[in-house]
Amino acid sequence: MPREIVILCSEPPTGAALIEAGAAVDPDLGLRTLRGGAVHEICRTTPEADLAVLSVNQPLQVDAASEVVRLLPEVAGAATARWWLEASAPWGALGETGVAIAYELAARLGGTCLVQDGQ
Numbered sequence: 001m002p003r004e005i006v007i008l009c010s011e012p013p014t015g016a017a018l019i020e021a022g023a024a025v026d027p028d029l030g031l032r033t034l035r036g037g038a039v040h041e042i043c044r045t046t047p048e049a050d051l052a053v054l055s056v057n058q059p060l061q062v063d064a065a066s067e068v069v070r071l072l073p074e075v076a077g078a079a080t081a082r083w084w085l086e087a088s089a090p091w092g093a094l095g096e097t098g099v100a101i102a103y104e105l106a107a108r109l110g111g112t113c114l115v116q117d118g119q
Contacts, residue, residue: 002055002088003095005102008068008081009111013059015040021105022054026097029053042101044094054098056087056105072114081111089115 007013015031022029022042030043032050038058043050061083062068068081085105089098099115106113 002090003099004116005054005087005089005099006072006114006116007085007087007102007106007109007111008062008072008114009083009085009106009109010080011109012061012083013056013085013105013109017108018042018056018105021108022101024104025100029097029101042098044097051094052090052098053094054087054089054101056085060084060086074114083109083111 040056041052042054089095103113
């Protein structure tokens with residue numbers, strides 16, 4: 001199972017912000033889009049395959065900030081979140097790169113990133 005990631009932010013994330021966050025962590029990564037744009041993946045390309053380091057689902061607009069606080073009370077800024085972004089990263093070195101991109105994306109969006117490590 002991959003690590004689950006939630007990014008809460010006040011502005012809607014864009015594809016450009018995702019690409020820029022990925023390039024800030026590792027400029028050799030690429031982007032692919034799956035399921036008609038429902039999922040974007042930052043990938044490391046090898047001769048054998050494209051390996052996803054971070055998979056990002058379409059953002060959801062937050063209608064009730066109180067619901068975000070109820071679901072994630074430990075997250076600073078949950079009460080002011082206007083966008084909820086779910087992502088996942090694999091375990092291991094690939095996943096560490098993905099987590100770094102998630103934190104970078106959250107910082108670029110003025111948001112907060114919560115990584116569920118199962119610890």
